[in-house]
Amino acid sequence: MRLLLKNTKLLQTKEQLQTCDVLIENNRIIAIKTDVESTTADQIIDCRGNLLVPGFIDVHVHLREPGGEHKETIETGTKAAARGGFTTICAMPNTNPVPDSIDRVENLHEKITADAKVRVLPYASITTGLQGETLSPITELAKQNVFAFTDDGVGIQTADQMLSAMRLAAKAGKAIVAHCEDNSLLHGGVVHQGLASERLNLPGISSVTEAVQIARDVLLAEAANCRYHVCHVSTKESVRVIRDAKRAGIKVTAEVTPHHLLLNEEDIKDADANFKMNPPLRSEADQEALLEGLLDGTIDMIATDHAPHATEEKALGFLKAPFGIVGLETAFPLLYTNLVKTKKVSLRQLIDWLTIKPAEAFQLPYGTMEIGKLADLTLIDLNSSEKIDKQKFYSKGKNTPFEGWKVFGIPKLTVMEGKIVYNNL
Template sequence: MKILLKNTRQLLRDNETEHCDILIEKGRISKIAADINEETDKLIDCKHHMVFPGFVDVHVHLREPGGEHKETIKTGTKAAARGGFTTICAMPNTNPVPDDTEALQALLDKINEDAYVRVLPYASITKNLKGEELTGISSLAEAGAFAFTDDGVGIQTADFMLRAMRAAAANGKPVVAHCEDNSLVYGGVVHNGKISERLRLPGISSLSESVQIARDVLLAEAAGCHYHVCHVSTKESVRIIRDAKQAGIHVTAEVTPHHLLLNEDAIQDDDANFKMNPPLRSTEDQEALLEGLMDGTIDLIATDHAPHAEAEKENGFLNAPFGIVGLETAFPLLYTYLVRTKKVTLEQLISWLTVKPATIFQLSYGVLQEGAIADLTIVDLNKNVCFDKQTFYSMGRNTPFHGWQVQGIPLVTIAEGKIVYRSSRETDCIHIN
């Protein structure tokens, strides 16, 4: 299909923008110019809205197979498209776990059948995520695993992590870690701080995260492995990662929108929509995360999209599962509360959502240039909306951001030259012929 985007604005260096047209042919960007006039299958008048590379999220949970009452590949990728994401990387905490080539191939077949956007699946480090037996990392890498992780569960023994890192390094694959020392969790459900005291809930120590990161960066150095830290949440973790990078260790890290925008003070009562792992930490931790993102210690932003059934989240902090949804809220939240408040620039935000994850994980996406794969999102930076969780495309309604006012709304998402999302709001000023 041949698509022409007319009257777009693209972001240049130093936060400058310029008007342009973009021609898409055979799934790629064939031309970017001031004025393009060609016969096409579809013409999109972008009304001078911004066009960005499709966003890349290296940390999402799609739940299928085994958790279809929470989310499916179809609903999760539809939510991703609505949020402007064209590449997402699916964690392996499913049933069955993609811990052998047969399970991984079945997952790849289902993705090929149902996904609206590109899905790159992780394989697990250990069999059934139990930390007792390593998977066949070489065969899984050859079969198409994006990377290796036991996300949701920390690898508890150094021996297992070192062997996994060596095998992953031998196959040119990263090890991606949910860092949590179970011996320091103490059954916690919120951060161990003033909110845990006020609500009389068991707290999760910051040490449970930072201690395991400290162990793992040394193991990564010994193994020569690319080690990526999921959802960094503490100031101590930021310090360890910064020191490791200065020592030349190949470590990268991500932070979530919710850890950047919220801290434990946001929790007013026993509302499990604020329950996530790692938990919302202190104000000092939140400030350290933004500082780490700004100075390059933390490399990128990922949502950790974790949908659950509404009934599951109604059970309070002690009994509800960890996790919140994030694919449909990420960009508007970050644009509204970081860019528009002048804490970061639009150029920085787009880089953390596109160029950085693509570069770090050696993906050929996340760029807007001639010859590139046509993954694009068109965004109205000025439109105001109020988040209503009942309108989410995701099956998950578990968000602490319900009712928040935001700007920066994706209107159209194009993945590999196909329109995979267009806003149905009558007030959105964009026209497709």
Template structure:
């Protein structure tokens, strides 16, 4: 039996919407064309004139399980991701226990197999227990199914340790993915060191805390030939360093989050823990540099850094609340509303930054609409308007600064490997299929 998507629209390379039909068989795209004759046993899905894109890819997410199930689980996190149009996500290793050995990684993969709604590819850690001291057995972890290596949440503090990690990763042709933060420069900061920290009398995190470690690491990447990927770039100095490194031919790639593209320190006006994330919201000049870096290719794609926490934790205010916000269920609609609709970027650019670009950077066989590839598809109603309501989130985490924002353009159906994993019903209610 086949599944045929009819009354669909496809986005062309020159940002035009054209009609199409898509035939799916055995979880794979069988064909894309103007019309497919259907058999009585075929399932026909009416896309109602909506846009069909490749399923979104997010290479920077926190699912919290094992050890943080009060914040999120693989089941709830992937359900939320499917609602946001994601079909492939890569989960960070800051769990308890940490996937720093084959046994723990295989246990996480087994949990993914049994509870995930979409494809989840886990990271393994660079160092044991994310302590920055003893390197993990990267070859064993690669063979066990690791996507890449990172100590996300903490920066690797010594150059020697990062050099040895990159040497090992380069031999294995595996990426090192880095949260860049020099601990000696944090000074217990909770927001960006700038006008808001001064106004609210809060300890600030200086921009150099991030950029100085990136500058160190790109030279180490050059020395080792390692693919070095920078997480959640947030400062203009970081953009400059990465741009110069790329011009020098160093294999460095980078990502930016929706919240760093859309918010600045000026948006923090009250003691609200939902505005606390790491790296913090920076200045308007930083925000403009991030967008410029994305547009000129210095920054390769967009990732959410989906980081759920409990309501109680986030109610502690900026000083005590943990860092992080959720992003799965708001990313596309926010970026479409505030960057595409305002003609700062094109719809084609946004889709590429959420699909084919991350796939290309990490050599993933996803993120494209072509015959013979996995049928990972997102159906988007570009005209649908809605107010973001954190209480409706599928994620356990409700920690977002975007609650109440009105957005236009939402995923209404998500298909992963040919199976419908999310759909929005005609009455506005949303459902997932398992």
């Protein structure tokens, strides 16, 4: 089976676009030329001059299955990923049951094989049941094709436990991925401790709650010689700690979400729980530090932290609603519109943060568009615009603070291993 993508635009050096055809045979790219003869293909798609890039990679996604199917399933979450241009997503382990044993990981792989529309790389948990008490069998689980180890949603509270986990992960050649949060500093917070918490009279979460665990963990990672990745960085203090750790040669990488790049606490006008996420939207100074950290390489990549919840759950208000927002279907259009079109970053930088950078950090064979490579590709319309409409989401989750935003850069076609998984041309 040969698929020919005609009339695409490929991004060249100096941000120039060049018209090219891309020929795919089975699951790999076999030609990238100015003009490929149509007679060589079984199926031809006219890409209408839209931008073709490597399929996006998201290392932080919540698919909720098993146990939370009313929020999301592997099928609906991966359909949402395909619509957003993502061909590889990494599924967090805060499910019920938690993937903390060989049997549970095997069952999860079977479900992914049956239902996933894009590539899903599952995490396993650092501790059994995400309870922070007993380490999962990290050495054994590492042999079960898990992506990495994390207790995302909760921080590992003791240095001894984190060090032990890092030593086991390092021996197994896997990364430790951390949601950094010191529970002793939380005090029931639901929003950043600052302007919004004061104005809305809500308990706040201080910046040090996150940064203090990162500071601890980078030193532990150095001692264990472990690859360590920081989830959803949100504060200027965290950026400073990670920058210093990188300068010291510690093997640390980090991600930032679209919502922390594009919003801050001043965007919370009322107690709308669609603005409730963990970590919370921070100050404008924090927001500026996050972009600076991306631009100077302190932060390596962008990840959505796609966290779907049922509408009735989010309707409970700031104090009782669960943390999290959806992001797979809106990430690229929001970032392109608000960062690239405003000339804060280049198109090449944005694409790299969503493709080659996560692939390099986690040693994945994806994120590039070259002859002989797997055909993971995303076609994007940079010119036409639309308004974000949560009712059109493929995700079960409609919990977004970006409803009604006008965006450009709409994914139109997603190809994963040569197979069309989304088409809206």
